[in-house]
Amino acid sequence: MKPSMLFLAAWLGFAAVGHGANPGPEPSGEGVAVARPDDTGEPLVNPGMGWTMHYYSNVPAAYGAHLAAGDTADWFPGLSTVYLRIPWSMVEPEEGRFNWAILDTPAQRWIARGKKVALRITCSENWMPWATPEWVKDAGAKGTFYDFGKGPVDKGACWDPDFGDAVFLEKFGRFLAALAARYDGNPAVAFIDIGSFGLWGEGHTHMSSRVPDDRADKIIRRHIDLHVAHFPHTLLCISDDIVGHDAPGDRFPLTDHALSKGVTLRDDSIMVQPPPRHWHHAGLAQAFWPKLPVILEHEHYGGAKERGSWGDGSRLLEAVEEYHASYLSIHWNPRVFLDENRAVIDAINRRLGYRLQLREIGWPDAIVIGRPFRVDSAWVNAGVAPCHPGGFMTITIKDDDGAIIAVLSDESLDMQTLAVGPPGEAPVTKHASEFTAGRIAPATRPGRYGLHVSVGRRDGTPMIALPLQGDDGQRRYEVGKVTLVAPP
Numbered sequence: 001m002k003p004s005m006l007f008l009a010a011w012l013g014f015a016a017v018g019h020g021a022n023p024g025p026e027p028s029g030e031g032v033a034v035a036r037p038d039d040t041g042e043p044l045v046n047p048g049m050g051w052t053m054h055y056y057s058n059v060p061a062a063y064g065a066h067l068a069a070g071d072t073a074d075w076f077p078g079l080s081t082v083y084l085r086i087p088w089s090m091v092e093p094e095e096g097r098f099n100w101a102i103l104d105t106p107a108q109r110w111i112a113r114g115k116k117v118a119l120r121i122t123c124s125e126n127w128m129p130w131a132t133p134e135w136v137k138d139a140g141a142k143g144t145f146y147d148f149g150k151g152p153v154d155k156g157a158c159w160d161p162d163f164g165d166a167v168f169l170e171k172f173g174r175f176l177a178a179l180a181a182r183y184d185g186n187p188a189v190a191f192i193d194i195g196s197f198g199l200w201g202e203g204h205t206h207m208s209s210r211v212p213d214d215r216a217d218k219i220i221r222r223h224i225d226l227h228v229a230h231f232p233h234t235l236l237c238i239s240d241d242i243v244g245h246d247a248p249g250d251r252f253p254l255t256d257h258a259l260s261k262g263v264t265l266r267d268d269s270i271m272v273q274p275p276p277r278h279w280h281h282a283g284l285a286q287a288f289w290p291k292l293p294v295i296l297e298h299e300h301y302g303g304a305k306e307r308g309s310w311g312d313g314s315r316l317l318e319a320v321e322e323y324h325a326s327y328l329s330i331h332w333n334p335r336v337f338l339d340e341n342r343a344v345i346d347a348i349n350r351r352l353g354y355r356l357q358l359r360e361i362g363w364p365d366a367i368v369i370g371r372p373f374r375v376d377s378a379w380v381n382a383g384v385a386p387c388h389p390g391g392f393m394t395i396t397i398k399d400d401d402g403a404i405i406a407v408l409s410d411e412s413l414d415m416q417t418l419a420v421g422p423p424g425e426a427p428v429t430k431h432a433s434e435f436t437a438g439r440i441a442p443a444t445r446p447g448r449y450g451l452h453v454s455v456g457r458r459d460g461t462p463m464i465a466l467p468l469q470g471d472d473g474q475r476r477y478e479v480g481k482v483t484l485v486a487p488p
Contacts, residue, residue: 043077049353050080085120087131120193122201141167160209164219185233203242250283264292282322293326301332313344354383369438381418390416391455408435452476
């Protein structure tokens with residue numbers, strides 16, 4: 001063995017004596033530091049949750065047209081996602097020739113600001129004759145003309161495809177393949193609606209072509225399976241109206257099929273009517289929310305006010321609680337909606353989705369470099385829904401200039417497992433972590449440093465905003481100081 005290798009082997013042997021025996025957490029001569037940070041109360045923008053703004057609400061002029069080109073509504077607290085719901089004919093006006101700019105232009109404005117995008121492509125609208133492109137009909141797809149609210153009419157104003165027709169499914173499948181090439185697995189996409197069946201993509205035809213229920217059930221299954229085949233890496237959702245917009249019941253074979261395929265539930269729309277018919281499927285959501293993010297859409301705000309179904313807005317918070325919602329729509333001009341509902345929006349932001357609170361954390365005031373030490377923490381999910389993206393606690397030690405001295409990630413507690421509860425009643429999860437800073441490399445020097453907490457990927461990359469002070473700008477939060485001391 002070369003002398004240099006002998007030296008390295010001897011050094012590693014010394015390291016093995018110091019570390020390999022794993023003597024347990026290093027006792028601290030200075031005692032234990034404890035922090036009990038308060039929740040700042042601020043709205044959080046996090047993966048897998050948040051407010052979704054209807055930039056296109058079927059009609060392209062609603063509601064993004066109210067915003068200037070450079071206005072991505074960063075002023076709306078908790079807004080995480082821009083929602084683009086648009087007819088198929090506007091995206092593929094000619095077969096094989098796509099108008100992707102209708103999606104990409106608003107999407108890139110929000111993506112540039114760190115936001116996500118959600119999509120629904122519809123095939124049936126009551127305000128235009130050809131939500132499904134006319135060239136699909138000309139290619140031989142069967143369909144039905146109808147008048148809104150009256151059903152099939154020979155010379156009706158609008159046309160529905162036969163949603164189970166082979167030509168229609170072949171053409172729409174080709175469109176989905178093109179859409180998936182752009183968006184499946186795209187990290188900027190929050191979710192995609194299965195909106196290819198029924199009026200406005202909501203899964204019902206009772207006001208349009210009136211497909212019999214038994215046939216609709218079989219067709220909708222095909223549409224679910226078609227989307228799942230094209231989007232294996234993207235969260236899909238489907239409207240609760242596929243089982244009937246006001247059908248009583250908590251379980252249905254059709255939504256069970258969707259759930260079995262990993263497709264989550266979206267309620268279109270709550271608060272169309274006043275109580276006790278302000279929503280119908282909170283019970284149905286109970287099978288979904290423990291596994292997948294549930295999405296809520298409220299009625300167009302102006303229409304709900306006119307009909308008296310909005311009230312003081314507190315029902316919206318009530319719906320978030322009952323559905324355990326992760327996403328919630330902004331279905332109106334967002335500035336008007338915020339100005340007239342600020343108090344309830346603030347209350348919803350403290351409950352919508354997940355909210356990870358660090359109730360307490362304790363660590364040795366002094367840590368011996370290269371020796372194990374223990375960190376005790378207590379966590380609560382103060383939201384209504386699980387932390388579906390999951391996340392792991394990391395301790396990061398940084399110097400006064402912000403340089404990273406040590407990154408110590410604990411993979412033994414996934415925040416996804418934190419239980420939820422009624423307001424103020426979520427259970428506390430206590431956890432003990434063991435870390436070692438400066439073992440072998442990189443070189444770690446003694447000194448007094450800042451100790452930061454974050455939640456994110458297993459590799460220590462922060463991903464989840466916490467309601468804590470001391471953010472370093474990268475979602476690491478300083479909770480105190482620690483002294484690193486040289487080993488004896």
